[in-house]
Amino acid sequence: MSHEATLHTSHDAHGHHDHHEHHQSFISKYIFSMDHKMIAKQFLITGMIWAVLGGLMSVFFRLQLGYPDTSFPWLEDILGKWAKGGHITPEAYYALVTTHGTVLVFFVLTAGLSGTFANFLIPLQIGARDMASPFMNMLSYWFFFLAGVVMLSSMFVETGPFSGGWTAYPPLSALGSASPGSKTGMDLWIVAMALFVVSSLLGGLNYIATVLNMRTKGMSMTRLPLTVWALFFTAVLGVLSFPVLFSGFILLIFDRNFGTSFYLSDIFVNGVGALPNEGGSAILFQHLFWFLGHPEVYIILLPAMGMVSEILSTNSRKPIFGYMAMVGSMFAIAVLAFLVWAHHMFVTGLNPFLGSIFVLLTLLIAVPSAIKVFNWLTTLWKGNIRFTPAMLFAIGFVSLFISGGLTGIWLGNSSIDIHLHDTYFVIAHFHIVMGVASMFGMFAGIYHWFPKMYGRQMNNTLGYIHFWVTMAGAYLIFWPMHYEGLAGMPRRYYDYSIWESFKQFEGLNRFISIVVIIVFMVQLLFLLNFFYSIIKGRKLTKQNPWESNTLEWTAPIHPGHGNWPGEIPEVYRWAYDYGKDGKEFIPQNVPIGDDESHH
Amino acid sequence: MTMYLTLAVILLVFVVIFQIAKASEYVAVLKGEEQNRKQTNKINGFLMVAFLVLGLIGVWYCNKLYFSKTLLSIDAASIQGEKVDLMIWWTLGVTGVTFIATQIMLFVLAFKYQEKENRKVYFFAHSTFLEVLWTSVPAIVLTGLIVFGLKNWAFFTSEAPKDAIQIEVTGKQFGWIFRYPGKDATFGKKYFKVIDPASNSLGLIWKDSADLNLKDDPFSHDDIVTEGTMYVVKGKPCKLIIGSRDVIHDVGLSQFRLKMDAVPGIPTTMWFTPKYTTEEMKTITGNPNFQYEISCDQMCGNGHYSMKGVIVVVSQEEYNAWLAKQKPYYFSAFPEKAPAEKAADATITATATTAVIADSAAKK
CATH class of the missing domain: 2.60.40.420 (Cupredoxins -  blue copper proteins)
Structure with missing residues (x-):
């Protein structure tokens, strides 16, 4: 189970399949696999399943928002008592919103994104045979799988899944008497999240250990591709912040089940009476939650940034501009990520002075973010751009990151947040910058590394359709929401008809819902393309289809367990020698020539 | 019934798109990869600019439709609100200019530098001047917004007047x-x-x-x-x-x-x-x-x-x-x-x- 064993079994690997794999049973190859590439695919496909479920949930609740007065009898066929008379009930609406958030943030954009690409790319790009601990890596996936099973089962309990929002603020999340969703559904939600934290810690420790210890000869830290840097910082963030969330959950379990008062004080619940708890602080949970919650945003975003940097450079046929500044800005973002959590709490009654400090630190993050954007733009400048589907999604990422990042400057300033907090402006902001942008990063990654994963090509035409519809759709859905937010329209409302200030947006809500359905359909088209291409896609004829410099393309088209059949290639240069000295590209394993210029 | 009909239509559209996409792939193989890449590159390059132009028109149109429904279109109803609105206008000014400039740069650069035969890319990996420039300019602008914001924040969170x-x-x-x-x-x-x-x-x-x-x-x-x-x-x-x-x-x-x-x-x-x-x-x-x-x-x-x-x-x-x-x-x-x-x-x-x-x- 140590990597030593893996090394030995794969040293004599030859061609597409080594001896070792011939003896592997179906179970050890596809299910309890310890090959990082297979584990990556497991993360990816599980993540996709969750993405479809989470996306479908948003279609359901958008139906309610867009058509509050229309009855859809088929909804009752699917959801039963949760959609009596063809109307989604408030209970179901809130459960859908909550689960959509939890699933997309944690299962799709954390596990699905980091789990997939950290597993797949770290060993291949740093020149390692596998992860530092393949066994822990396998456990990481299976804890994630279990978390998913528990989360899924919470949807079938009598009182319904948790419905208090993905942030799970107590007292609402602590009191079954305050909301039916906070009964058994919440217990299962916490268990699922606890399992998830274990999964991400096992994964994260492994990624860190691998990057630090298992780089091939010549692969100094400053020669690492930016993807690896990004995944490395992501893992560090996760390892340092998830345990804090975990402790927050432990206290919540105690408050729920063992009568403690960490978060509870002075509570009288309708129909139940006064609770005995005194002296707790409901705000304490928010500190613990956001201490993870904010780094979590970067856990989601950094891998996408890394992959986008890599893909932009490769397809512009030009080095990434300001490599060290890119690494430095990611480092700055990673550090600042830990120092800004309370900007989610400006209106909780936080000490105003403390609020001021968090304003300062929050807006500071805009500086490294700006550096990244301008460096990406400069990377495109005077390049020779190939619009592969991956490249399109990378460009889309930059566009979305700009749009969503700029509204962060609004919300990070407490004197604007005091007005816009928890309105649709916030929904627009974080969906664009974190949700859709990271999703674009993930799509870019999938299109770019699909040939490496499966030895086949995805269909480009479908990729182009997928990109342009999703790109237009993302803006059509979220851009108008800024206006709703500027009218003060609160988020997490089931129905706006009683509100004189907000019911004016009925038509706009309907328009957004229609676009959501179209965009969701196009994602299914992407899945069709993905799964069809695994089986029947064009076989890869070139080992290095994108003419890329990084090491994964020096491995065989179908790398076995151990990645390289012979020696691991040695590295002589950074990953971005594109267009140097008039050469199209110079892979990392090509020695520096005598007449080569320095940069 | 309509439900099944809708599903059938959607399925049909899916199949049609899928078949077209498959056919285009065969054509691509026949024409040769290079030739095909040139063609799709041209289309996507054009779409980049089209997206930019339509997008900016969309921003204008959305504003035309919905600005009057936002609170910015009417006077704030409290003296605190006036300051929030002013803050928003300033921030909108700064971020709005940045938004339009960077989005135009992004899509225009993508269009302009689409792959062309004989183009030599400019090997440009680093420039201290540029990097210092776009570290310091945002930092200065943000400092302004922070100062302005914190001044208001101090007012919003100050003690209420005695006669309140x-x-x-x-x-x-x-x-x-x-x-x-x-x-x-x-x-x-x-x-x-x-x-x-x-x-x-x-x-x-x-x-x-x-x-x-x-x-x-x-x-x-x-x-x-x-x-x-x-x-x-x-x-x-x-x-x-x-x-x-x-x-x-x-x-x-x-x-x-x-x-x-x-x-x-x-x-x-x-x-x-x-x-x-x-x-x-x-x-x-x-x-x-x-x-x-x-x-x-x-x-x-x-x-x-x-x-x-x-x-x-x-x-x-x-x-x-x-x-x-x-x-x-x-x-x-x-x-x-x-x-x-x-x-x-x-x-x-x-x-x-x-x-x-x-x-x-x-x-x-």
């Missing part, structure tokens, strides 16, 4: 309870364990209780408690002392551009000075049904979306008239004590003159 009307706001699933301190200008103490939804919704301490170690607090006897609607005075600062009876709620005052959480066990405060009466706002907004709404802005359970309160802003005279009509909450719990009103009043007024007016509201 004090109102206690308590959230509960799913509604708002308001309390005025009454003639003595002092809130009586309360304790959550004596809450009785029927007669003592806030748990005012107006009875001795040996079990809970509580003593009747006479300050509570003249407190006025209302539900759903709150009255404040135009031009007069109003301080809210905010709390919650059960879970976390949030007092969202969009026309005043402020909000503050209502947290059980931890009182919070917020103050503002209304600029327009409700009647005046009806004219300003052109909406005869206009009302200042308090929206709950923190997820508080399945009735969250219906947790609405109303603020009525009136002139001082109207306010006085309204206040005079209000009966202390004490008498609805103890109707038999109502005749003793006069005597109780006298003692309370006497004590009130020496009493320090403090945020004794939620303290037990």
Whole structure:
């Protein structure tokens, strides 16, 4: 189970399949696999399943928002008592919103994104045979799988899944008497999240250990591709912040089940009476939650940034501009990520002075973010751009990151947040910058590394359709929401008809819902393309289809367990020698020539 | 039936798109990869510019349709709100210019540098000047916004003026309870364990209780408690002392551009000075049904979306008239004590003159 064993079994690997794999049973190859590439695919496909479920949930609740007065009898066929008379009930609406958030943030954009690409790319790009601990890596996936099973089962309990929002603020999340969703559904939600934290810690420790210890000869830290840097910082963030969330959950379990008062004080619940708890602080949970919650945003975003940097450079046929500044800005973002959590709490009654400090630190993050954007733009400048589907999604990422990042400057300033907090402006902001942008990063990654994963090509035409519809759709859905937010329209409302200030947006809500359905359909088209291409896609004829410099393309088209059949290639240069000295590209394993210029 | 029909149509569209895509792949293979890449590159390059142009038109059009529905199109209804709006305009100016400039750069660069035969790429990996430039310019601009923002923040969170009307706001699933301190200008103490939804919704301490170690607090006897609607005075600062009876709620005052959480066990405060009466706002907004709404802005359970309160802003005279009509909450719990009103009043007024007016509201 140590990597030593893996090394030995794969040293004599030859061609597409080594001896070792011939003896592997179906179970050890596809299910309890310890090959990082297979584990990556497991993360990816599980993540996709969750993405479809989470996306479908948003279609359901958008139906309610867009058509509050229309009855859809088929909804009752699917959801039963949760959609009596063809109307989604408030209970179901809130459960859908909550689960959509939890699933997309944690299962799709954390596990699905980091789990997939950290597993797949770290060993291949740093020149390692596998992860530092393949066994822990396998456990990481299976804890994630279990978390998913528990989360899924919470949807079938009598009182319904948790419905208090993905942030799970107590007292609402602590009191079954305050909301039916906070009964058994919440217990299962916490268990699922606890399992998830274990999964991400096992994964994260492994990624860190691998990057630090298992780089091939010549692969100094400053020669690492930016993807690896990004995944490395992501893992560090996760390892340092998830345990804090975990402790927050432990206290919540105690408050729920063992009568403690960490978060509870002075509570009288309708129909139940006064609770005995005194002296707790409901705000304490928010500190613990956001201490993870904010780094979590970067856990989601950094891998996408890394992959986008890599893909932009490769397809512009030009080095990434300001490599060290890119690494430095990611480092700055990673550090600042830990120092800004309370900007989610400006209106909780936080000490105003403390609020001021968090304003300062929050807006500071805009500086490294700006550096990244301008460096990406400069990377495109005077390049020779190939619009592969991956490249399109990378460009889309930059566009979305700009749009969503700029509204962060609004919300990070407490004197604007005091007005816009928890309105649709916030929904627009974080969906664009974190949700859709990271999703674009993930799509870019999938299109770019699909040939490496499966030895086949995805269909480009479908990729182009997928990109342009999703790109237009993302803006059509979220851009108008800024206006709703500027009218003060609160988020997490089931129905706006009683509100004189907000019911004016009925038509706009309907328009957004229609676009959501179209965009969701196009994602299914992407899945069709993905799964069809695994089986029947064009076989890869070139080992290095994108003419890329990084090491994964020096491995065989179908790398076995151990990645390289012979020696691991040695590295002589950074990953971005594109267009140097008039050469199209110079892979990392090509020695520096005598007449080569320095940069 | 229509459902199945819709599904069938969607499926058909899927199949058609898929077949076209497959066919285009065969064509690509026949034409050769290079040739094909050139062609798709041209199309996507064109789409980049088309997206930019249509996108910017879309931004303009969206603004045309919806700007008048946002609060920025009307004057803020509080002096705090004016500052929030000004802050938004400045930030919009800075981010708006950046947005348009960078988006244009992104799509135009993508279009302009699409793959062309014979183009030599410019090997440009690093430039200290440029990197310092776009580190320092954002830093300077942001410093401006931070200073401006914190100045306002300090004002919003400052102590309310001494003459402010004090109102206690308590959230509960799913509604708002308001309390005025009454003639003595002092809130009586309360304790959550004596809450009785029927007669003592806030748990005012107006009875001795040996079990809970509580003593009747006479300050509570003249407190006025209302539900759903709150009255404040135009031009007069109003301080809210905010709390919650059960879970976390949030007092969202969009026309005043402020909000503050209502947290059980931890009182919070917020103050503002209304600029327009409700009647005046009806004219300003052109909406005869206009009302200042308090929206709950923190997820508080399945009735969250219906947790609405109303603020009525009136002139001082109207306010006085309204206040005079209000009966202390004490008498609805103890109707038999109502005749003793006069005597109780006298003692309370006497004590009130020496009493320090403090945020004794939620303290037990």
